[in-house]
Amino acid sequence: MREIMIGLLLMISYGISAQTLMPKWISYPEVDSTSQIWFRQTYINNQRPELANISITTTGQIELCVNGYNVSTDTRLPFRTYSENDEPIRMTFNVTRFLRPDSNTIAVWYSPSYPHVQSQQISLNYYGAMSDGEQFSYNANDDWLCRKANISLTTDGEEEFISPSNDAVWNSSEYEPACWISAKLQYKDKTSSISDYASFYNSRRVTRIIRPECQRIGRDSIVYCFNPAFQGYVRITLRGAKKGEKLDIGGLKYTCNGDLDEQAYRKFTDKYCDYIIICGDKKFRRSQIQSVEGIEINTYFHANWLY
Numbered sequence: 431m432r433e434i435m436i437g438l439l440l441m442i443s444y445g446i447s448a449q450t451l452m453p454k455w456i457s458y459p460e461v462d463s464t465s466q467i468w469f470r471q472t473y474i475n476n477q478r479p480e481l482a483n484i485s486i487t488t489t490g491q492i493e494l495c496v497n498g499y500n501v502s503t504d505t506r507l508p509f510r511t512y513s514e515n516d517e518p519i520r521m522t523f524n525v526t527r528f529l530r531p532d533s534n535t536i537a538v539w540y541s542p543s544y545p546h547v548q549s550q551q552i553s554l555n556y557y558g559a560m561s562d563g564e565q566f567s568y569n570a571n572d573d574w575l576c577r578k579a580n581i582s583l584t585t586d587g588e589e590e591f592i593s594p595s596n597d598a599v600w601n602s603s604e605y606e607p608a609c610w611i612s613a614k615l616q617y618k619d620k621t622s623s624i625s626d627y628a629s630f631y632n633s634r635r636v637t638r639i640i641r642p643e644c645q646r647i648g649r650d651s652i653v654y655c656f657n658p659a660f661q662g663y664v665r666i667t668l669r670g671a672k673k674g675e676k677l678d679i680g681g682l683k684y685t686c687n688g689d690l691d692e693q694a695y696r697k698f699t700d701k702y703c704d705y706i707i708i709c710g711d712k713k714f715r716r717s718q719i720q721s722v723e724g725i726e727i728n729t730y731f732h733a734n735w736l737y
Contacts, residue, residue: 453487453518453553453624454569455616458576463545466579466698468600469552469613470537473568478531482558486538487520487624489548491698493539495601496528504633505727506698516543518550518624521631526558537601541698545583549616575610581697584683589699593687633732636662640724642706651709652716659704660726663696666708667720675713680706691720700727 458467484501486494491508494501501523508519528534540551554570579600581591599605642654654664666679673688680703684694703724 455550455553456613457551459614461549463547464583466541468579469576471574472535474533479558480561485522485555487553489516490543491541495537496525498602499528504635509632521627572615574613576613577610588681590683592685634727637728638726655705656724662725662727663700665695665723668718669720671718672713677710
């Protein structure tokens, strides 16, 4: 009951501030039309917050992590229709269960909703209350760090995946600070209206994993067929690929890192999949493919209160 009351007070106070203050946007310093961006910040505490929320507004799509954990079971957030393209959408998450008593790392993977230049990338507010009732609130600003992710959009709306050996640590406390730079504050006198997806909204989630059949093998390509066909993406597990080896996986451009095992997949794009053609350069061998999985994504109505 105490958590519910604190949560309601925080919702009321945040609602008032959201109506009176414009979002404080941050971006990568040199914005381009296709780069996906990693953002991160670590907040130091002397105790674990009793309740904490993160409200994030974006013009693209995001994955939000706290201390290395993805805070949502949904995928490719937020859900966008064609007419919404890059309209700002706000989502709010209760992140209390992911917090630690000493320090908490918030990380965001951002992608443009389609290939275009957009300087308003994310606006984030981390707020809550301690056990003594003291409230706190932090906005993402130029103290945040950022860097280009290892996946980017292409100009035709596909994705390019360059697989580094250390990409898994972008969202945790263990990372290489030399590769990161300060985010840029984007000052805007006006902003378009914001759609608030606080509790009830359309979203997407993984509903099924489909195993395909290998139908045809060529000299430098393999065709896999899915029955039934689905909307989503394909995930490939490779073993023994050579560093720098290049593959085309149904339009996904993938560069191998040479680790023993690695996975290639789309991050923020999906497509209708009834078959997929995998082809590679002269280093490519059929034996490198350990598994091919079709990841089906469906839309559903998310109906859940924050508290």
